[in-house]
Amino acid sequence: MSLWDNKKLQQVCQARSRPQRVKPLGELLDKFLRQAVIPRQKKLSRLGRAWQELLPPELGEHSCPESLHGSRLRILVDDAASMYELELLLKEGLLEQLRTCCPRMSISQVKLVRGQWYHIDDEGNKISEF
Numbered sequence: 214m215s216l217w218d219n220k221k222l223q224q225v226c227q228a229r230s231r232p233q234r235v236k237p238l239g240e241l242l243d244k245f246l247r248q249a250v251i252p253r254q255k256k257l258s259r260l261g262r263a264w265q266e267l268l269p270p271e272l273g274e275h276s277c278p279e280s281l282h283g284s285r286l287r288i289l290v291d292d293a294a295s296m297y298e299l300e301l302l303l304k305e306g307l308l309e310q311l312r313t314c315c316p317r318m319s320i321s322q323v324k325l326v327r328g329q330w331y332h333i334d335d336e337g338n339k340i341s342e343f
Contacts, residue, residue, distance in 0.1 A: 256318065257281065263314035264288070267307060272298055277330045284321040286311075289328040296325050 257278060265273045275295035279287045290296040299307075308323055331339040 260286070260311075260315055260318060263311060267310050267314065268299075268302070272302075276325075279326070279328070279330070281318065281320070284319050286320050286323045288323060288325050289330050290325050291327070291329050293327070296327065299325055 257280075260281065261278050264276070264278050268276065272295055275292055276288050276290045276299060279289045281287070288299070290299060303323055303325075308320065311323075312318075312320055334340055
């Protein structure tokens with residue numbers, strides 16, 4: 214007996230001869246947006262609002278939540294002085310307050326990273342990328 218008998222060959226030929234239904238790109242994109250992008254955006258927007266509410270206004274201008282991977286929150290901070298002040302606030306209980314405001318997110322760690330989330334125009338004004 215060979216590895217491929219006639220019945221098996223016929224099944225393979227029939228499977229290959231069936232026209233494959235190709236889904237339209239719009240359908241696939243819509244599914245991706247509904248399943249991946251929109252829930253993430255809702256989660257990060259809630260988190261961003263809580264972050265801005267808990268901080269003093271001058272620190273809120275210099276920091277922005279960038280991502281949440283697992284239970285690790287990554288915050289972009291645009292200058293060293295603000296990063297130092299945020300580290301002090303985190304030691305004083307900012308993380309616990311954030312957990313209270315967003316209990317479903319289970320944040321266990323906040324990582325502060327130097328970076329910018331905006332462009333500066335010719336007049337020196339911040340233009341947000343988000």
